[in-house]
Amino acid sequence: MPVLLCVFCAQFAFADEPTPLTNEQRDSIVMNCSSIKTNLSRIQKADSATRVHLGTTYQNISSRFLIPMNLRLVKNNQLGSDLNTNFNDFNTGRNNFNQNFINYSRELENLIGTDCKEKPDEFYQTLQKVRTLRSKVAEDASYLRWLLNNHLDSIKTLKKGEKDV
Amino acid sequence: MSKGGRNLIILGLISILITSITCGISLHLYHSSGDIYLDRSRPGFLPDENEKDAEKKTTYTFSEDGIITDEVVDEYLKNLEEEIKNIDNIKAPFSADPLSDESLGISTDEHIKTGE
Numbered sequence: 001m002p003v004l005l006c007v008f009c010a011q012f013a014f015a016d017e018p019t020p021l022t023n024e025q026r027d028s029i030v031m032n033c034s035s036i037k038t039n040l041s042r043i044q045k046a047d048s049a050t051r052v053h054l055g056t057t058y059q060n061i062s063s064r065f066l067i068p069m070n071l072r073l074v075k076n077n078q079l080g081s082d083l084n085t086n087f088n089d090f091n092t093g094r095n096n097f098n099q100n101f102i103n104y105s106r107e108l109e110n111l112i113g114t115d116c117k118e119k120p121d122e123f124y125q126t127l128q129k130v131r132t133l134r135s136k137v138a139e140d141a142s143y144l145r146w147l148l149n150n151h152l153d154s155i156k157t158l159k160k161g162e163k164d165v
Numbered sequence: 166m167s168k169g170g171r172n173l174i175i176l177g178l179i180s181i182l183i184t185s186i187t188c189g190i191s192l193h194l195y196h197s198s199g200d201i202y203l204d205r206s207r208p209g210f211l212p213d214e215n216e217k218d219a220e221k222k223t224t225y226t227f228s229e230d231g232i233i234t235d236e237v238v239d240e241y242l243k244n245l246e247e248e249i250k251n252i253d254n255i256k257a258p259f260s261a262d263p264l265s266d267e268s269l270g271i272s273t274d275e276h277i278k279t280g281e
Contacts, residue, residue, distance in 0.1 A: 025271055032270040039270065043263045048210050050258050051203065057251045064226040065245050071229035078233055102199030104259075124271075131264050138259035148249055152242065159238050 021124045029120040040112050044105070051101050054141060058094050061148070066090060069155070083154050090147050097140035104133035 021029075029036065066087050073079035107130045116123040195201050205212060225244045231237065262268060 028272045036269050036271065045210060047259065048205055049212065050255055052205050053255065054252060054258060057248065061248055065248065068227040068229040069241060072231065072233065076233050098203060102202045105202035106199065131261060134259050134264060135261060141258045145252060152245065155238060155242060158233055159235050
């Protein structure tokens with residue numbers, strides 16, 4: 001068991017280590033520095049638009065659908081634990097999505113501010129951090145979409161268990 | 166300069182100082198809280214005109230009063246699925262592709278190095 005634990009920990013330690021930059025990559029970063037920065041700025045703007053679009057939709061779904069439906073179910077004594085848990089998870093997921101987006105954006109801004117001509121290694125290390133933070137935002141978005149599917153399924157079961165109150 | 170005039174200048178300077186301090190604190194909080202990254206009204210991040218037109222506005226709100234019937238559930242599902250389409254319109258949000266080495270132009274190919 002301790003051996004297994006060590007192997008498990010070693011895998012995580014390895015995953016946290018940044019991939020070293022090859023000479024070709026270093027040269028490429030220095031040579032294409034300005035176009036890389038332009039690309040990053042474009043991504044930053046597009047991501048901001050995506051965040052606002054998704055954030056607004058999550059907000060609409062929560063305030064116009066989930067909250068009123070939960071209240072209506074409570075009033076009708078039909079609120080099941082799965083629907084309630086799903087609702088709470090959705091709100092927690094929204095907060096995580098926003099917080100992880102802030103963390104990602106902060107690091108992306110830091111990356112854009114890094115001088116890639118003078119410090120290509122530092123630039124690449126920051127880029128790897130940004131990739132990790134971006135993947136967390138993507139996971140949050142997938143998780144929220146999955147929760148909405150669960151919610152739809154739970155609501156569909158209400159039709160079968162319809163009651164006159 | 167009269168005493169009143171001097172006092173007026175001092176008052177003006179104190180007002181400017183207080184305004185500068187409170188603005189500085191507000192901007193610091195705006196940045197440190199991360200709200201700046203959630204805000205699209207800052208320069209350089211404003212939505213384009215065509216983007217504004219493309220946004221679909223929802224006016225439907227489910228009522229929290231009344232009984233739960235099959236019709237009510239159907240109406241709810243129909244409108245919610247419509248709203249969820251706004252999420253599905255964005256394919257693979259925050260995918261890894263835009264930040265890949267290839268997309269950014271960071272290549273391991275020798276021809277890039279030599280500029281061929």
